[in-house]
Amino acid sequence: MAATNIASTGIVLEALTRDNYLDWSVLVKNYLIGKGLWDNIVHVDKVEDMVNRPVWKSKNGQALHAIQLSCGHHNLHLIRNFVTAQEAWNYLKVHFDEDLKAYHDIELGGQDIDKFHVAVKKGNWNEAILFIKREGDIISQKSSSKCWTSLHVAVAAGHKEIMEKLVEKGALLTETDRKGYTPFALAAESSNMQIVDWMLNNGGNDLLAIKTKADGDKGDIPVLLAAAKGHKEMTRFLFSKTPWFSLVDNNCYYGAKLLSHCIQAEIFGKC
Numbered sequence: 001m002a003a004t005n006i007a008s009t010g011i012v013l014e015a016l017t018r019d020n021y022l023d024w025s026v027l028v029k030n031y032l033i034g035k036g037l038w039d040n041i042v043h044v045d046k047v048e049d050m051v052n053r054p055v056w057k058s059k060n061g062q063a064l065h066a067i068q069l070s071c072g073h074h075n076l077h078l079i080r081n082f083v084t085a086q087e088a089w090n091y092l093k094v095h096f097d098e099d100l101k102a103y104h105d106i107e108l109g110g111q112d113i114d115k116f117h118v119a120v121k122k123g124n125w126n127e128a129i130l131f132i133k134r135e136g137d138i139i140s141q142k143s144s145s146k147c148w149t150s151l152h153v154a155v156a157a158g159h160k161e162i163m164e165k166l167v168e169k170g171a172l173l174t175e176t177d178r179k180g181y182t183p184f185a186l187a188a189e190s191s192n193m194q195i196v197d198w199m200l201n202n203g204g205n206d207l208l209a210i211k212t213k214a215d216g217d218k219g220d221i222p223v224l225l226a227a228a229k230g231h232k233e234m235t236r237f238l239f240s241k242t243p244w245f246s247l248v249d250n251n252c253y254y255g256a257k258l259l260s261h262c263i264q265a266e267i268f269g270k271c
Contacts, residue, residue: 094257116131160198173203174203
């Protein structure tokens with residue numbers, strides 16, 4: 001009955017679960033985009049700049065309502081007290097996205113690095129800064145599960161302001177996790193344009209050529225990660241920024257792979 005009610009909203013096929021976040025999030029995001037409720041509502045830099053605008057408040061209410069309906073009654077209690085759609089969206093991402101599951105069940109009695117990462121993923125800078133002041137190098141310490149730094153956590157959770165503050169405190173944009181992903185690679189794969197643009201402006205174009213550990217010793221560069229996920233805008237943007245020599249490296253391996261991804265995802269445009 002619950003699944004039927006959710007499907008009847010016309011937004012998603014079934015309520016949100018631990019196993020269907022990727023499909024669920026795609027459907028909800030596409031719905032919000034179609035209704036004009038994504039850009040500057042869920043996907044916005046500074047919500048505080050918008051909250052007093054009547055039109056924004058109306059659209060935020062519509063977006064929040066859609067997210068609450070789509071998540072199902074078993075999950076509604078998780079976000080029912082949030083007042084912005086962005087907060088609700090980011091919270092569900094942190095708790096249901098497969099890349100962040102390792103952090104979901106961390107107990108408060110865990111190690112400092114775990115507590116610190118929990119504060120970062122929740123966007124709680126006041127709590128996070130206490131760990132940094134007490135033990136500054138905790139910023140670049142890595143988790144035991146994925147070898148993520150706090151910057152990886154902030155980027156994966158979509159907390160741009162937290163990310164900026166971590167970089168100001170010494171976090172490195174070039175740190176890699178167990179799979180060779182930099183925070184920039186995570187942002188490229190998740191299609192977070194604002195974070196990617198900020199990182200390029202502050203970390204330089206070298207970030208575009210750092211390879212993951214995928215596919216043997218060749219790896220994947222960020223533009224390939226975006227294309228593989230079908231992120232059209234991100235792929236076009238990264239392609240325009242990626243140095244040509246990176247694409248022709250390894251006998252044009254990366255260029256050929258990019259072409260294959262773009263054809264499969266129907267990412268076309270003028271060169």
